[in-house]
Amino acid sequence: MSDEIISPRIYFKNFGALIVLLLLTIGAAYLDLGPLNFVLAMLISLTKTALIALFFMHIRWGGKMLHLAAGAGLLWLGILLALTLGDYISRGWLPVAQH
């Protein structure tokens, strides 16, 4: 947390970028890109998250401890999703004896 007061211009620019990304994500949903539709939607959402966290939530001006705490939440979410999906995705890969 820094003690500088953030200029309104930064907030307005950030808001503008978020609205543009919202329109982009809606537009992208109507294109037929196969599996890339999902990847693109998530990339846009992650970008929006980064913008909100950096500028509205002031992570940009925060210390290392703050970056660690914010990163830890994402890392653990990543573990939750990776291990869960690792199971479901790989279930069909090996033949299993029928009971």
Added chain:
Amino acid sequence: MDSATDTVLAEQFDEIEQQHSADTLGMWIFLATEVMFFGGLFAGYAVYRFSFPHVFYAASHHLDVLAGAIDTAVLLCSSLTMAFAVRAVRLGQRWMSILLLGVTAVFGAGFLVIHGFEYHHEWTEHLVPGGSFAFEGADPHRAQMFFWLYFATTGLHSLHVLIGVALMLVLAVLVLLEKITAARFMTVEIAGLYWHFVDVVWVFLFPLYYLAGAR
């Protein structure tokens, strides 16, 4: 150190900067637990979508993309007014702070009203899981699972918005009563972190639920 910070500084801290970073860190750790709270529902979504993609797209097609887009825009606007509310409190602009906190609460309430209409529409379309559920298309049971996830996740999110709206109103009253002044802006900063987090959750809910079957 001026007298204003003197009364604000808790005795366990050496200086106000240390207290501020402890406040912020505490809130971010709470937000990390919130990420895990919603994470379970997102993991459920991931497994379901991976296992039954086509039922999933068909079910998602029943959600109103326009309403979801307006929901998103309203929440993004509320994040902007929230950021300015924190700024106004820091600058000691009392009436501006109250106005901006009020506008943020109105945006939050507006979101809940739009969502209420969506829920009502889904109820009349028999898309609410349970006895009256009816789905025209293949695999109604799995489609019902999509709507379970949808109502659970958006319901939990709406509850967070409701708590946020109540929080904004309480803060506006505290600013009015001068219980929160520029020296105590941290209370509003922390509430702002919560508000922006709720916005971030919706940033993922919108493409995952509304846009998945948009085509």
